[in-house]
Amino acid sequence: MPWSTSPQTQSAASAFALLVEGVRLLVTNAHAVHHANLVELQRPGEDMKFLARVICEGPDCDLALLELIEGEEDFWEGVEPYRLCRELPGLNDKVHVCGYPVGGENASITQGVISRVDMQPYRHGSASLLAIQIDAAINPGNSGGPALDEQHRCVGVAFQSLQDAENIGYVIPAEVIQQFVRGYLHSGTFRGFGNHGFAWQPLENPALRHAVLGGMAWPALQHGSSSSSVDAGAQQASSASDPALQASNTTGTGGVLVKRIEPTSPASKLLKERDVLLSIGGKPIGFGGTVHFRRRERIAFPYVTSRLFPGDHVALEVLRDGQVHSWQLELGWPLPLVPMHPLQPPAYVVFGGLVFVPLSEPYLRSEWGELFEERAPVALADPWLRNIRRFGDEEVVVLSCIFASPLTAGLTHFMNRRLLSCNGCEVRNLAHLAKLLDDATGTNVLFKLDDDDIIALPTEQARATTQQVLETNRIPAGRCLPLV
Structure with a gap:
């Protein structure tokens, strides 16, 4: 617990x-x-x-x-x-x-x-x-x-x-x-x-390259064909001070497809799906997603951004709509939907005997062991696999378990279920759930879970039962929320 x-x-x-x-x-x-x-x-x-x-x-x-x-x-x-x-x-x-x-x-x-x-x-x-x-x-x-x-x-x-x-x-x-x-x-x-903030796909398949370009010839890298920046006031990329990232760009073929962009990352303000990333930090990217590393060695292009800090900028050459653009991308922090190291102490909310927690990797491991990606329910494993937040404070809230009481008779089999909404409102995170429960004025509180299951509790009776559950199970407080 x-x-x-x-x-x-x-x-x-x-x-x-x-x-x-x-x-x-x-x-x-x-x-x-x-x-x-x-x-x-x-x-x-x-x-x-x-x-x-x-x-x-x-x-x-x-x-x-x-x-x-x-x-x-x-x-x-x-x-x-x-x-x-x-x-x-x-x-x-x-x-x-x-x-x-x-x-x-x-x-x-x-x-x-x-x-x-x-x-x-x-x-x-x-x-x-x-x-x-x-x-x-x-x-x-x-x-x-x-x-x-x-x-x-x-x-x-x-x-x-x-x-x-x-x-x-x-x-x-x-x-x-x-x-x-x-x-x-x-x-x-x-x-x-530094985190580049998007998912990418290799373009090693000739048919895929042809489909991406719509039949046009693969363009040569044209340094400086146009310019833009995520931050209009930032005109200098941090990579300019790193000699290892200053290898001059050369005409050639290569690139990777931008297939998904993290909505919370700075990249969402600059890139679009189906863009083709041709070079990064002055280094041309091969069709397999690698850049020149050392003599006769290549390495995955995220190496370039990993040498910079969040908030730094890196030069990109991007193919969009048949034209090559030279832009500056602000790097961000990785912001996983299911964190590997959640804030301490662990957060929770108890309401009427229902225990809600935010989903985290330690939680998955504690419930299903090291093979949790195979054993956990799809509703909880899928967020971990995709691991992308739609908005900055999004959390996956889990109904961890239900303490037995007269109020929860017939409900205690619900455990490790994803909470989708409370009283018809989508739950953004655990703190949002706590506010929804505090503001509830209707006769019942309705919880919608994955697989369209519904739990209904009488509002005032659930609030009274909460204190009884805390005393019976020697729980020090009805909730613990992270300080923001």
């Missing part, structure tokens, strides 16, 4: 000292300290533990920064922070992963080689970012430990391994760490990673 807590647990992970822009920092994985009430640091070979706290957590990139609460001078004595490697490691370069994996109490060092550098989904976040694949073992406890090259420079942070595979581990590369730390140092908080 959302008002209760799970049994207290403890876990161990790794952390290390890093020097960035002249500032000493303690770095670990976000998943290692997520929801932690107590963080203790222990230096190698020593028995004393130092209390610390989390000062910045980036769930998208699975990184967190720690700060000592006490004993800072003693902790830093003799500690030499690592420095970030300025360039991405090459394939087959050697790497050493340091940390405290399961199987012992002392530090462990494993050696491997770089086998791939590519965009990968980060298990703790909801986005894909650049990651380094290595063949060194990464086990529980390695999380948050540094990966070092032959010159003892930090090339990344160990953070996850490929399930059901042997010796395939992943490291968060130095450039992602650099962006995370730079955002914190300049703003004092997590600044995120």
Whole structure:
């Protein structure tokens, strides 16, 4: 239940000292300290533990920064922070992963080689970012430990391994760490990673390309044929300061189809469905959705926007109605309909014994396990699969369960059902539902669920029953809503 807590647990992970822009920092994985009430640091070979706290957590990139609460001078004595490697490691370069994996109490060092550098989904976040694949073992406890090259420079942070595979581990590369730390140092908080705000489809099929163009020849990229911007006052793209994104555009063929645009993203003000994105950040996009990365390597084009912050602008070349346009796109924050990390404490509303909660990925996992996308009802799995909000504060509200009482006799079998409307009004989010219940003046309150099921409760009797349900089940309050 959302008002209760799970049994207290403890876990161990790794952390290390890093020097960035002249500032000493303690770095670990976000998943290692997520929801932690107590963080203790222990230096190698020593028995004393130092209390610390989390000062910045980036769930998208699975990184967190720690700060000592006490004993800072003693902790830093003799500690030499690592420095970030300025360039991405090459394939087959050697790497050493340091940390405290399961199987012992002392530090462990494993050696491997770089086998791939590519965009990968980060298990703790909801986005894909650049990651380094290595063949060194990464086990529980390695999380948050540094990966070092032959010159003892930090090339990344160990953070996850490929399930059901042997010796395939992943490291968060130095450039992602650099962006995370730079955002914190300049703003004092997590600044995120740029999100382009639309879904796209490859145009590798010749017949599809012909249909998109209506029989016209594929256009050459014409830099500067027209210009516009999401923000008319912003004339300079943030990508202009990034040399890696300044590869000059060249005439050629390629592009991807814009198939769906997130209504809450800045892209909704600029792009349209059936637009063809030809280049981004000065990099031509291939028909498969990739751009040039390194020598003889290509990478998915969202890599370009992931190197920028939300609010930054990136240059686009877009084919629309047979003409090529050069525009500036403002990048946004990812805003999933079903969040992976909902606000704390968990929100809920109890009314007449009915318990309503917002749908989240942790809720899906708690009810149906790791295979929730296969086991959960379609009405709850489908929002997670599409994961696009129609408006900024939209939530999927779920009737989690119904407490037994004389009022709810014959209704307790309703559980894990999506709530669609209350008294004929579409429910926008949990706070909106609470307001609808407070403002209800009719004889009954009508709830419409998925599959067109209806629940009706006498308004005043339901309000009286709510307090009885809270006392019987020892629930501290009738509702808990997030502070906005």
